[in-house]
Amino acid sequence: MRKSNVGRRLRLISLGFCAWTIVLMAIVAMRAQAQNADLGVSVAVVPSSTVTESNVVYTITVTNSGPDDATGVTVTNSLPREVKYLGCDAGVDGDCDGSLGVVVGDFPLLASGESEALVVTGEVRCLAFNKALLTNTVAVGSDVTDAVSANNQVTTITTNSNPLRKPFCAESISFVESYADKASCGGGGCDVFPGDKVVIVAVISLEGVDITQLTEDTSVGVTLGNYFVLHQLADDPHWKPGKTSATLFNWDYNDSGRIVQTQVMRLKWTAKQLTVKITMKVDDVEGVGQGSVLADQFEGVPSGPIAQVISGSVEFDPVNKSFDTVYANGGVVSTNGVIVKAHGPFNLSTVVVAGASGD
Numbered sequence: 001m002r003k004s005n006v007g008r009r010l011r012l013i014s015l016g017f018c019a020w021t022i023v024l025m026a027i028v029a030m031r032a033q034a035q036n037a038d039l040g041v042s043v044a045v046v047p048s049s050t051v052t053e054s055n056v057v058y059t060i061t062v063t064n065s066g067p068d069d070a071t072g073v074t075v076t077n078s079l080p081r082e083v084k085y086l087g088c089d090a091g092v093d094g095d096c097d098g099s100l101g102v103v104v105g106d107f108p109l110l111a112s113g114e115s116e117a118l119v120v121t122g123e124v125r126c127l128a129f130n131k132a133l134l135t136n137t138v139a140v141g142s143d144v145t146d147a148v149s150a151n152n153q154v155t156t157i158t159t160n161s162n163p164l165r166k167p168f169c170a171e172s173i174s175f176v177e178s179y180a181d182k183a184s185c186g187g188g189g190c191d192v193f194p195g196d197k198v199v200i201v202a203v204i205s206l207e208g209v210d211i212t213q214l215t216e217d218t219s220v221g222v223t224l225g226n227y228f229v230l231h232q233l234a235d236d237p238h239w240k241p242g243k244t245s246a247t248l249f250n251w252d253y254n255d256s257g258r259i260v261q262t263q264v265m266r267l268k269w270t271a272k273q274l275t276v277k278i279t280m281k282v283d284d285v286e287g288v289g290q291g292s293v294l295a296d297q298f299e300g301v302p303s304g305p306i307a308q309v310i311s312g313s314v315e316f317d318p319v320n321k322s323f324d325t326v327y328a329n330g331g332v333v334s335t336n337g338v339i340v341k342a343h344g345p346f347n348l349s350t351v352v353v354a355g356a357s358g359d
Helices: 002-034
Strands: 037-046 055-067 070-078 083-089 095-099 102-110 115-124 133-141 153-159 172-186 189-205 219-224 227-232 245-253 259-269 273-282 304-316 319-338 346-358
Touching: 037 070, 037 133, 037 153, 055 070, 055 102, 055 133, 070 115, 083 095, 083 102, 095 115, 102 115, 172 319, 189 219, 189 304, 189 319, 189 346, 219 259, 219 273, 227 245, 227 259, 273 304, 304 346
Parallel strands: none
Antiparallel strands: 037 055, 055 115, 070 102, 070 133, 083 115, 095 102, 133 153, 172 189, 172 346, 189 273, 219 227, 219 304, 245 259, 259 273, 304 319, 319 346
């Protein structure tokens, strides 16, 4: 009888311990779930109307309206593509870093009712045209729950002013590329092959370069995306010492002996700068060594806008200028089921991409 009572008591104690354990775990879980911090973000832009080749400062304020403290607060600022990142400051309580147009600020702790500031400084690129709309987007998040998400992101749009209307950029590179499928029919069948048109314009500074020392061995090369071309001034049949311009030609043939690519590079230089303009047209890539700049990567992509950052460079023997952030943008237009001379249908597409970068 005593043994039975002892066993019963032990069972009751064990059940009571389990019940209290469950209650404690539930309280801990409820407290963890109850952590909530309403974060909000705002942005002030100075100047309110930007000016080409001038600085612009974005002061980002993040506020914790509580009720709890927020840990692991991260602020992400996506700069306009027309703005080159110069630096940032997150104060004594945070740190920040930026590259390729994105600035990230980290604040380990933001107490309830407190605010922190992230200051981002940039320079409006030379190629930003008059009345361009500069769009800056900021988002904030943390490790705790934020039940109010409507104030976690803000976008500011400023109108740029370019007094020159058409900017003169000391060092810049720009391009337009059109990549389009074509159909060639004959002998009872049809083949589809790509065609590519590219225009590249680059300007680099020649400050400090003695252009009287340029010789027929002086090389000029341009790289942009997958595209690369290299010439010497002697490739111009009319080259002679003292000239300040050159026209260089290149063409390729396919296996049938037909010209499938033409390329013209025109150079013009002064004591201060070099201007390079390349015009390339490809009717058939078979047997052609040159690569396209970018657009072929988007062939077959559903219609809509695209955006990408690519790299490029210009070499003019004594100088070499790299453009590591050429901002490309464009669109894809695809047409399906096109019938060509009753031998179709074919899936044909056209891709147009443009991009520019200026320092």
